[in-house]
Amino acid sequence: MLSRDPDNAPVKAMSSSCLPNSTTRISSITILPGQRQALRALYKKEQRILKANFLNIMFLRIPLLDPDAMLQRIMPLIKAVLSPVVALLWIGVVVAE
Secondary structure, eight states: OOOTTTOOOOOOOOOOTTTTOOOOOOOOOOOOOHHHHHHHHHHHHHHHHHHHHHHHSSOOOOOOOTTHHHHHHHHHHHHHHSSHHHHHHHHHHHHHH
């Protein structure tokens, strides 16, 4: 019937009173023992991951700045400071003292 006349297909109306709101809990669900264990294991795994993420110092990501542009600007200075000539001068100063 749906393929012939989709506009007149029988539809079960669902009012908003049938849906649970945020303050009500669904208590009429039947959970089998195997499912209960699986749900407990899933809940524990999610709690473990959440706790690990919360305790991990690197979890919080706040983009402060993009260092790429700054590093490109100071690259000539870094190359000059880390050159072999400066290394020889440094060794000379350290040995001379």
